[in-house]
Amino acid sequence: MKVTFPHLGNLYIVLAAFFENLGIDVVIPPPVTKKTIELGSMYSPEFACFPLKINVGNFIEALEKGADTIVMAGGVGPCRFGYYSQVQKEILEDLGYKFDMIIFEPPRGNMKTIIYEINKLFKGKNIKKIVKSAKIAWLKACAIEKIESQALYYRAREKNKGTTTRIYKSALNLISESSNEETINANVEKINKYFKSIELDMNYSPLKIGLVGEIYTLLEPSSNMNIENILGDLGVEVIKSIKLTEWANTNIILDMLRIRRPDNCTFAAKPYLNYFVGGHGVESVGETVIYAQKGLDGVIHLAPFTCMPEIIAQSILYKVSKDKQIPVMTVMLDEHSAETGFRTRVEAFVDLLNQKKEAIS
Amino acid sequence: MANNELYLGIDVGSVSSNFILMDAKKNIIEKVYLKTMGKPIEVIQKGLEIIQTVVNGKKIFGVGTTGSGRLLASTIVGADIVKNEITAHAVASMLINPSVQTVIEIGGQDSKIIIIRNGIVVDFAMNTVCAAGTGSFLDRQATRLNIPIQDFGKLALKSNTKVRIAGRCAVFAESDMVHKQQMGYKFEDIIWGLCRALVRNYINNVAKGKEIKEPILFQGGVAANEGIKAAFEDHLNCKIIVPKYYDVMGAYGAALLAREKMKKLSLSTNFYGFDNICNGKYSTTSFECNGCSNMCEIVEIEYDGKILSRWGDKCGKWSMVDSFQKENVGR
Structure with a gap:
């Protein structure tokens, strides 16, 4: 097999x-x-x-x-x-x-x-072997998630553009090559040191943009034109809350045990969207509300073209954006390769947020 | 010395390329509007040749580029700032009319709406999957009906009957127009119907859900079309202002942004100089990289036999993006 x-x-x-x-x-x-x-x-x-x-x-x-x-x-x-x-x-x-x-x-x-x-x-x-394999996989998943969020933090603040992305790639290789618990833990330490060695611009306080939307387009860079890197290179810190381990937790494990309960996100979405509309429609709305409460500068909403749950979310996000005073931009992704148009929108959105921030301060 | 300062704005779009020469007091000294015709480099050279004739010994202190060809333009001329066209248009319109709240911009292949409140861009949108209602479609219809595009709008104003044309899709709009013409409707009525259909399309697809407040500026190439302007006024029931430099607002914005940056950071310009650009020999070649199955198409731009820039690769193997471009596109 x-x-x-x-x-x-x-x-x-x-x-x-x-x-x-x-x-x-x-x-x-x-x-x-x-x-x-x-x-x-x-x-x-x-x-x-x-x-x-x-x-x-x-x-x-x-x-x-x-x-x-x-x-x-x-x-x-x-x-x-x-x-x-x-x-x-x-x-x-x-x-x-x-x-x-x-x-x-x-x-x-x-x-x-x-x-x-x-x-x-x-x-x-052997059941023991299954448990052991699952444990190693889980440890790797947690390590990768940490690397991903570190990269988002450092990329926005790095002095020499591109350093974080290089470290990010080698960090993933290290985790990928680790064969047992000890090496995973040792490598996590090593990776932390790598990230800490990145020279940061300490006087710079980056814009914070939340990414919400359909899970695949959020997690797979080849489907979203690598938006995290584009934003990071523009000096923006990306905040992302759909994480693989969390998703597995709520959708596989808790579901299997039938103890899934409404989370913060469903609760936050409630005044706007109180039904399960499929996919991550409710999450997109709920996360936007939470990001607004947390004081993020803006939200970018990603969805595959023709995605029904996200189209529902999009039409509701207009209202959330207005109520909560947080700019939201929806980007529909498809197999087109016109990166220019995509960049134009993202850059303009970042300009908009920068202007708003300057005006307030 | 302040009187010697000049700033250059370049907007390389899909259909037209626009150039603006601005003095230190933000007055436009010269504007050039050329068709891109798929040859952006030649058009940039030609545009700068025209601009050069009015420079009169003064000096360029800063250059800004915008439009879908902004990166290419920046590589060719040595720009100080590279900005997306949404920000560029917004900056220019706020200078022309400081109280502006809505900007409608319709160009060759895209249309945008920019919402401004208290001098800040608060929202914007661009057409996504459909180019109905943009300049290219109007051009096509004018050609099909054998009317010079300049007269298209005037003709619409002669109409006094409302003929309904489907505005959802350019293909449907066209077949609807054919249908109405075969039924015997008057020419001007059909054109007026088309103008109204395109405005409906814009309001429903581009501006959807956004609050359109006065003052409203209408800019971009299509703003020259009086029919579309009248149809907007008819639909929104308010006054539409077409600024004097409606067709070069993007370039104007780029020049303004360049001026602001140079002043703020007191930098000296990267501009390569008129003679170097206009007399230089540029050549572009493209090839497919075989490094992986992405098969990226790499474009290489040469200036007098030396490689100026490369782009198109996803991995960064070929693009010798100099530090300048990264800095200026970024924060």
């Missing part, structure tokens, strides 16, 4: 660690490039959203490299994501690929199917 999975930011490091520790062969899909996107768009329905197309591209490239098993998440609710795995399976089968697809659906009461799916992967594996 050679397992592959879709790219989602740095998730591949975590998943690869998990499977490899279990003794399962892994084929990591090649990094998302123009070719990935072209392949994905060519074989996906035109009206499907951008993340589905990148997934399909990832799968094709991984199957070509010898993968024979695809692990994919499922979902329920109004967002089309719940249908991704089924559609992707059919597309790939039509293309003539031979593979097995393991789909993790949120259980919602039916434990039978999920146990059946899990069995396909873990048949004959």
Whole structure:
């Protein structure tokens, strides 16, 4: 069995660690490039959203490299994501690929199917080993998240542009290469030192922009034109609250145990949006409210073109923006490659926030 | 010495490229409006040649570039500031009319709305997936009907019947126009209908949800079209002001921003000089990088045989972005 999975930011490091520790062969899909996107768009329905197309591209490239098993998440609710795995399976089968697809659906009461799916992967594996692999994967996930948030902080303040991004890349490599708990912990220490060595402009207080929106476009840089780097290079500190570990916690573990309770975000969104609209629609609204309360300078709302939950959020964000006096800009992302137009909007938004800040002070 | 100071603003857009020469007191000395025709470098050289004739021994103290070709323009002329066109337009309109609250800007391929309150940009929007209602579409319709684009707006004003044309989509608008013309409607009525449809499209797609308050400035190439201006006034039921330099406001803004930066930081300009730019031989080549499957198209700009700049790569392997560009595009 050679397992592959879709790219989602740095998730591949975590998943690869998990499977490899279990003794399962892994084929990591090649990094998302123009070719990935072209392949994905060519074989996906035109009206499907951008993340589905990148997934399909990832799968094709991984199957070509010898993968024979695809692990994919499922979902329920109004967002089309719940249908991704089924559609992707059919597309790939039509293309003539031979593979097995393991789909993790949120259980919602039916434990039978999920146990059946899990069995396909873990048949004959020692439970102790599974727990140990999960632990290493979890430690890596936490380490990566820390690196990501450190990068956001340092990139906005660094004196020599580009230093943070270089350190960020080598930090990820270090975590990726760490094979056990001790090396992960040692490397986390090492990485902290690297980041602390970055020369900062201490007199500079950066603008703070919150990123909200659909999870894939938030986490996968190839789908959002690497907006974190663009903003960071403009001297803006990016605040992001959807984090992988948190998402896994609420959506997989708590869900499985059926103890998911309303969080701060749902609560904050309540006066504006009191229904589950699928995807991260409620989160986009709730986070914007929270960011406004925290005094952030602005919010950028990201969504794949035609994303229904985020279109609902977008129309509500007008009101949030007005009530809470926080500028919000929505950016719809698709396979187009016109970076100029994207940059123009982002730069203009940053100018707007800078002017506002200057006027206040 | 202050009388010798001149500032240059350059706006390289999809359809037109505009140049402005401004004195220290922010007065426009010369404006040049040229069609880009897909050859931005040649147009920049040509524009500067015209500007050079009025410089009269004075000195350029600062250069700003804007528009979708702002980075290219900056590379060619040696700009001191590179700014997005939204900020540039806002800056220029606030100088022309300090109490302005709304700026409508319609150019060759994009349209924007900028909301200003108390001298600060508080909101803006640009057309996203659709170019209906922009200059290119009007140009196309004028060509199809064989009317010079300059007369297009005037003709609309002659109409006194309201013909409804679909404004949602340029393709539908065109087929609607054909339909109405085959039914026998008068020319001017159809054109007036089109102007109103485009304004509806703008209000619903670009300006959606934004509070449009007076004073309203209308700028960009399309502001020359009296039909569109009248249709805006008709729809919004308020007065639309078209500033004198409506077609070069972006360039004006870039010049103003350059002046502000140079004064504030008392820098000396990066400008390469008229003779160097106008007489220089620029050539561009592009090639596909085979380093990874991104297959980035790298564009290389040469000046007199030396590589001036490269861009287009995602990884930064080829772009020798000099420290200047990073500094000036950034904070």
